[in-house]
Amino acid sequence: MTLADDDQKPRPTRKLAKSLDAIAALRIAMQQRLDEAQKEAQQPPPAPEPEPIAEPVPELLPEPACKSPPEPPPILKAAEPPPKIEAAPEPEIKPEPAPSAERKIYESTEWPQAMFRIVERSQKLIQDYLERQKDNALDIPAFNPMRITEAFMELTNRLLKDPERFTDAQIALWQGYVKIWQRAVARMQGKTAAPVVTPEPSDKRFKDKDWQNLWLFDYIKQSYLLTAQWVHGLVRQEAERFDPKLAHKIDFYTDQLLDAMSPSNFWMTNPEVLRATLESGGGNLIKGFEHLLEDLERGHGRLHISMSDPRAFKVGENLATTPGKVIYQNHLMQLIQYAPLTENVHQVPILIIPPWINKYYILDLREKNSLIRYLVEQGHTVFCISWVNPDERHAKVNFDDYMSDGTLAAMREIGRTTGEKDINIIGYCIGGTLLAASLAYLNALPEKPSDLPSVKSATYLVALTDFAEAGDLSVFIDEDQVAAIEARMTKQGYLDAASMAMTFNFLRANDLVWSFVINNYLLGREPFPFDILYWNSDSTNLPAAMQSFYLRKMYMENKLVEPNGLSMKGVPVDLHSIDTPSFMLATREDHIAPWRSTYAATQLYRGPVKFVLSGSGHIAGVVNPPAAQKYGYWTNDTNPPQADDWFKGAREHKGSWWPEWVKWLAQYAGEGVPVRDIKDGLENAPGSYVRVRAV
Numbered sequence: 001m002t003l004a005d006d007d008q009k010p011r012p013t014r015k016l017a018k019s020l021d022a023i024a025a026l027r028i029a030m031q032q033r034l035d036e037a038q039k040e041a042q043q044p045p046p047a048p049e050p051e052p053i054a055e056p057v058p059e060l061l062p063e064p065a066c067k068s069p070p071e072p073p074p075i076l077k078a079a080e081p082p083p084k085i086e087a088a089p090e091p092e093i094k095p096e097p098a099p100s101a102e103r104k105i106y107e108s109t110e111w112p113q114a115m116f117r118i119v120e121r122s123q124k125l126i127q128d129y130l131e132r133q134k135d136n137a138l139d140i141p142a143f144n145p146m147r148i149t150e151a152f153m154e155l156t157n158r159l160l161k162d163p164e165r166f167t168d169a170q171i172a173l174w175q176g177y178v179k180i181w182q183r184a185v186a187r188m189q190g191k192t193a194a195p196v197v198t199p200e201p202s203d204k205r206f207k208d209k210d211w212q213n214l215w216l217f218d219y220i221k222q223s224y225l226l227t228a229q230w231v232h233g234l235v236r237q238e239a240e241r242f243d244p245k246l247a248h249k250i251d252f253y254t255d256q257l258l259d260a261m262s263p264s265n266f267w268m269t270n271p272e273v274l275r276a277t278l279e280s281g282g283g284n285l286i287k288g289f290e291h292l293l294e295d296l297e298r299g300h301g302r303l304h305i306s307m308s309d310p311r312a313f314k315v316g317e318n319l320a321t322t323p324g325k326v327i328y329q330n331h332l333m334q335l336i337q338y339a340p341l342t343e344n345v346h347q348v349p350i351l352i353i354p355p356w357i358n359k360y361y362i363l364d365l366r367e368k369n370s371l372i373r374y375l376v377e378q379g380h381t382v383f384c385i386s387w388v389n390p391d392e393r394h395a396k397v398n399f400d401d402y403m404s405d406g407t408l409a410a411m412r413e414i415g416r417t418t419g420e421k422d423i424n425i426i427g428y429c430i431g432g433t434l435l436a437a438s439l440a441y442l443n444a445l446p447e448k449p450s451d452l453p454s455v456k457s458a459t460y461l462v463a464l465t466d467f468a469e470a471g472d473l474s475v476f477i478d479e480d481q482v483a484a485i486e487a488r489m490t491k492q493g494y495l496d497a498a499s500m501a502m503t504f505n506f507l508r509a510n511d512l513v514w515s516f517v518i519n520n521y522l523l524g525r526e527p528f529p530f531d532i533l534y535w536n537s538d539s540t541n542l543p544a545a546m547q548s549f550y551l552r553k554m555y556m557e558n559k560l561v562e563p564n565g566l567s568m569k570g571v572p573v574d575l576h577s578i579d580t581p582s583f584m585l586a587t588r589e590d591h592i593a594p595w596r597s598t599y600a601a602t603q604l605y606r607g608p609v610k611f612v613l614s615g616s617g618h619i620a621g622v623v624n625p626p627a628a629q630k631y632g633y634w635t636n637d638t639n640p641p642q643a644d645d646w647f648k649g650a651r652e653h654k655g656s657w658w659p660e661w662v663k664w665l666a667q668y669a670g671e672g673v674p675v676r677d678i679k680d681g682l683e684n685a686p687g688s689y690v691r692v693r694a695v
Contacts, residue, residue: 151250155238169234176226180219187215197225205264205510210271217271220263228258245478252475259509265517273522280524287524295520302498304695305505305516307537312529315538316686319531320361322373325681326386326688328413332397332405334386334687335413338372340675342379347670348456349381350424351410353431356387356402357500359538359690362623363428365531369625371658378662380669381676383414385431389692390543395493397543399434399550400568407438408452415453418676423453424668428622429593430550432463436601437560439580440573457668459583459661462593462618465575466600467558472507472591477555485551489544497539497694507591512536532619541694561604579607583664585657587614587621599643610664611639613650614657626656633657 159166176196183193195218199206206212211221235254239247263269267277267285276284291306298304313319324338352372354360363384364372375382385406390397407425414423427435435458442448442455464470470477489495505512519525527533559565564572582605586595595613602609614621615631624631634650653660 151242151246155235155242155250158238158241159234169230173226173230176230177223180222180226183222184215184219187218195222197222197229199225203510204515205262208270208272210275214271217269220269224261224263228262231258245474248472249475252472256506256509259514262510262514265514265522267522270518270522273518276523284522284524288521291520291524299498299695304498304501304537305513306520306527307512307516307530307533308527309529310534310537313531313534315361315691316684319366319534320364320686320690321367322364322370322376322685324685325678326683326685327417327678327681328409329682329687329689330405330409331394332388332401333410334388334682334689335410336384336386336685336687337417337678337681338376338382338384338685339678340381341373341376343675344672345379345381345675347420347673348422348424348668349383349414349418349420349676350375350426351407351414352382352384353407353410353425353427353435354385354387355429355431356540357430357542358540359389359535360384360386361686361690362532362535362619364686365535365623368627369531369623371623371625374625374658375662379672380665381418383410385410386687386690387540388689389497389694390494390541392493394543395489396545398545399437399553402434402546403438403441403568407434408449411452411455412449415451421453422456422670424457424459424665425455426459426461427463428461429463429618432460433465433554433560435460436463436465436575436578437566437568437573439578440575441568441571443577443579444571444573455580457583457665458578458580459585459665460598460601461585461622462587462590462598463584463601464554464593464597465604466561466597467554468561468600469594469597470555471594471597473503474555476503477551479556482548482551482556486544486548489547493544494541495544495547497541500542501537501539501695504592532623536619537695538693539695561600575601575604576606578605580605581607581668582609583661584609584611585614585622585661586611587617589615589617590621592618596643599646602639602646603641609639611636611646612657612660613647624656624658626658629655631656633660635660 179196183196186193199221206221211217232251232254236251239250241247242250267273273284292303295304295306296302298306322338324336326334327337328335352360352363354363364370367373372382372384387406388394411423411425415421425435427433439455439458442452448454485495516527520527553559553566557565560573561575563574563576566573584598584601586593586598588595590598599611602611613634614624615633616624621631632652632654633656634647634652636646636650638646638649640646640649
């Protein structure tokens with residue numbers, strides 16, 4: 001029997017039931033103790049008893065026989081001020097500083113109240129978990145764990161079959177440990193010593209000063225870094241002998257394990273957490289546990305980590321505030337037209353196709369970093385699709401439905417509204433993949449629909465069309481895992497947003513998982529209000545039919561790049577037929593659409609292509625306003641076959657790529673025309689579809 005087989009058995013609930021009974025009993029006992037404490041607190045304080053030293057003790061003693069002054073009795077001698085007692089001096093105890101407000105709370109009756117809240121909420125979570133076991137639809141494993149386990153076992157066997165090389169590697173590791181210990185001893189003696197191993201400049205886990213200033217934590221940090229580098233190097237070297245996809249998985253899960261074992265993730269080995277614990281009297285851990293419960297409750301039993309203060313932002317109030325109206329909607333999308341902010345506008349309107357894996361307002365966050373507002377301020381008439389947040393009613397919505405009821409429906413409405421015969425289109429992420437497929441579809445039609453405007457230019461923002469090298473996301477995509485996802489979606493009709501969010505977060509676990517574990521749960525702090533992270537937590541569901549098609553035809557089979565390898569609405573499409581002028585943006589640190597894979601599309605299209613590489617990643621590299629003066633970008637007037645050759649000949653520029661793009665777009669924007677006021681509207685922007693939350 002394998003672990004996978006065992007996972008399919010009904011899970012026993014006996015131990016959980018016993019735990020539930022124990023928690024209930026503990027809850028009752030704590031409530032009784034809390035009631036007693038409250039009653040005691042309401043009683044008037046008893047009259048203070050007289051101090052022993054103030055009692056007239058001599059009058060209680062018998063009258064002495066002699067009239068000389070009597071010696072003080074022993075009890076009075078013991079009560080003399082402490083400075084006179086010098087026979088056995090006690091160690092000096094310095095008075096503690098006044099406790100902080102947080103420490104006062106947790107040194108008072110708030111302790112039992114806090115513990116009572118935790119017990120009560122924990123009991124509710126266990127009850128919810130037991131209820132979910134009645135329906136295993138949500139507990140289908142995402143992948144077969146035996147396959148990756150067998151891969152690690154095979155890797156271990158290969159190492160053991162070459163004991164000499166494995167021994168040499170171990171000796172090298174121990175030599176590193178000896179150097180680290182020698183350095184620690186030198187620092188204990190007050191000497192200075194250069195570190196044996198240092199974290200990468202981008203590694204934020206060890207930024208607290210005590211990781212460097214205190215020799216013990218410096219020793220812990222260096223020991224971890226040395227071990228992590230050793231394990232990672234050894235595994236990567238051996239994994240290269242495996243199938244490339246399996247080797248990628250081994251490398252990825254090794255990184256996940258090493259990241260999870262970082263000493264920064266544990267309260268006893270994190271100096272910042274230890275300081276907070278001492279300063280707050282443990283209040284940070286209680287507060288952190290309450291944060292953990294809140295996240296579990298919000299995820300209905302699944303951990304949904306809070307990345308930003310959910311009370312700090314509200315869509316339509318301080319996010320997605322560019323003025324406009326919803327001018328059209330169907331079962332799949334709302335079309336927003338934005339109000340002009342200039343005296344005249346460019347003749348050719350712009351349509352934005354955002355990803356439906358997340359919500360559109362990543363391009364309209366706040367006024368200072370809104371790409372949509374920036375375009376409107378440059379005199380463009382901007383329309384943007386706001387996709388519906390799917391549920392079981394959208395189970396049969398497929399990829400090409402997003403084209404017909406999304407892209408084409410929006411183009412048709414824009415042509416009707418503006419009367420223009422041309423349009424410029426922007427596709428972001430999967431929206432760019434859809435844009436390419438839609439253009440190829442229109443080119444494959446025997447006759448172009450007369451009510452659709454022509455596409456004058458196409459802009460692809462971090463969009464994949466060639467999925468041969470899809471980056472770390474491909475770790476989660478193989479036959480076993482896709483089959484499990486499909487089985488899960490069959491039960492629900494969609495892939496739930498929480499699963500997608502967790503998958504994307506673990507692509508950058510240190511930044512999007514463990515940093516919040518430390519901040520929220522160990523330090524007990526509230527998450528910082530950050531607009532991009534708020535948007536990142538506002539995830540969407542994905543329709544079952546669309547997601548299955550996308551995973552299989554794009555990621556697994558890579559059919560989109562094959563001429564006529566993919567059909568849209570029954571029409572075979574060929575990306576090589578696209579002659580539309582194209583602007584392609586990639587980001588150098590993209591973990592979702594690796595820039596070299598994105599660059600591959602420059603060799604597909606027949607029309608002119610301008611490729612630009614931005615700094616940073618999939619989100620920050622795109623949402624990079626000129627005022628921020630961050631990241632920079634690279635350009636090259638030629639597009640050689642290989643991405644690395646393009647980069648060798650590229651020129652670096654400071655600041656945002658936005659002005660570079662607007663300059664390119666100007667040649668397809670047309671002449672200036674009077675502003676287009678919005679005549680009719682169903683509701684004000686950002687509309688109602690974007691307000692529906694899945695998590």
